[in-house]
Amino acid sequence: MKDAERLMAKGKAAVEILRQRYPDAECSLESGGDPWRLLVMARLSAQCTDERVNIVCRDLFREIPDAQAMADAPLAQIEELIRPCGLFRTKAKSLKESAAMLLTTYEGRVPDSMEELLSLPGVGRKIANLLLGDIYKKGGIVADTHCIRICGRLGFYAEELKDPLRVERILTPVIPVLEQSDFCHRIVHFGREICTARSPKCEDCPMREICDHNG
Ligand code: SF4
Structure with a gap:
C-alpha cells in the first residue's frame, strides 16, 4: 500500500474507533454553542x-x-x-x-x-x-497537545514532530472535513483516559491494531 493510501486508511479507522468509544464528542469548553x-x-x-x-x-x-x-x-x-x-x-x-x-x-x-x-x-x-x-461546520484540525502526541504515536508522522502547523497540514487531508471537529474533541478525551502523555495504556487500547508506537 502506498504511503498516502496507508494514512487515509489509518485516518478512517481512527475516526471510527474514536466515534464508537466517545459517541458524544463533546467539547470540554462549555460555551453553549455561542x-x-x-x-x-x-x-x-x-x-x-x-x-x-x-x-x-x-x-x-x-x-x-x-x-x-x-x-x-x-x-x-x-x-x-x-x-x-x-x-x-x-x-x-x-x-x-x-x-x-x-x-x-x-x-x-x-x-x-x-x-x-x-x-x-x-x-x-x-x-x-x-x-x-x-460553530461553522467547515472542518478544522485543532492541533493541541493531545492531538499532536497521539497522532504521532499512531504513525501519521514521526513522534518527534511537535509543530502544530505541520501536524494540521498532515492530518487535514486524511480526516474527512465533516469529521475533523468531532475527531479532535474525541482525541482529547482519549488522551486523558488512555493514551496519556506519561503512561499510555496500550494493553487496553482500542487503537492498538492501527498504532505504530513501539512497533
Ligand atoms: S496503542 Fe498505546 S500509544 Fe498507541 S494509541 Fe493506544 S495507548 Fe496510544
Missing part, C-alpha cells in the same frame, strides 16, 4: 485547564455576557475576572481588543474564515480551527 463565548474560552484555555476555564467563565459571562459588554468593560475588571486562568493581563487585553474589532470590522459577528479569524488579537490557528469546525 461563537463569541467559545472564542473567549479558547483564548483563556492557553496554559490553563478547560475545567478551570469553565468555572471562571460562569462569573465572567454573568458580568460580561457578550462582545459589546467586553469592549465596554474596564480592562481592570476583565483582568480580575479571568485572573485564575493565568496570563491574565495579556489575555484580558487581547479579549477587549478582539471585542472592539468584532464590533468595528465584523458587525459584531465572529467571522467564519481562517484569514478573518486570524486578524483578531490573540486568535491563532488553534482557536480559529476550533471555531471553524465547531
Whole structure:
C-alpha cells in the first residue's frame, strides 16, 4: 500500500474507533454553542485547564455576557475576572481588543474564515480551527497537545514532530472535513483516559491494531 493510501486508511479507522468509544464528542469548553463565548474560552484555555476555564467563565459571562459588554468593560475588571486562568493581563487585553474589532470590522459577528479569524488579537490557528469546525461546520484540525502526541504515536508522522502547523497540514487531508471537529474533541478525551502523555495504556487500547508506537 502506498504511503498516502496507508494514512487515509489509518485516518478512517481512527475516526471510527474514536466515534464508537466517545459517541458524544463533546467539547470540554462549555460555551453553549455561542461563537463569541467559545472564542473567549479558547483564548483563556492557553496554559490553563478547560475545567478551570469553565468555572471562571460562569462569573465572567454573568458580568460580561457578550462582545459589546467586553469592549465596554474596564480592562481592570476583565483582568480580575479571568485572573485564575493565568496570563491574565495579556489575555484580558487581547479579549477587549478582539471585542472592539468584532464590533468595528465584523458587525459584531465572529467571522467564519481562517484569514478573518486570524486578524483578531490573540486568535491563532488553534482557536480559529476550533471555531471553524465547531460553530461553522467547515472542518478544522485543532492541533493541541493531545492531538499532536497521539497522532504521532499512531504513525501519521514521526513522534518527534511537535509543530502544530505541520501536524494540521498532515492530518487535514486524511480526516474527512465533516469529521475533523468531532475527531479532535474525541482525541482529547482519549488522551486523558488512555493514551496519556506519561503512561499510555496500550494493553487496553482500542487503537492498538492501527498504532505504530513501539512497533
Ligand atoms: S496503542 Fe498505546 S500509544 Fe498507541 S494509541 Fe493506544 S495507548 Fe496510544
